[in-house]
Amino acid sequence: MADSEDTYDCETCGARVAAADARRSEPFGDLDPETWQTLDCPDCGARLATVFVGDE
Template sequence: MSETDDSLECGSCGETVPFDDARRTKTMGGLDPTTWQTLCCPSCGSRLETVFVGE
């Protein structure tokens, strides 16, 4: 995800979610949570995107 993206569209409920409003949850598949974050829709809880947050 580039820094210019400011919203994500939920494929489940169709809501457009501002990046800052997306819920951050524990990563799946053994990814390091200090390096990766999973963003979820605040309305329906579906996964929106997993983003790199580490260095």
């Protein structure tokens, strides 16, 4: 199982989703999609989190 930092609980369907299993989509608003991604639940499609994926 992944570390708790790498998992997200879906508030819509209750699934516990590893970051590697989440669907990725472009972020909302003015966030740069090369730097930020939105993680979506693979079961119901709800938004789980927006995460930084750019260079630090």
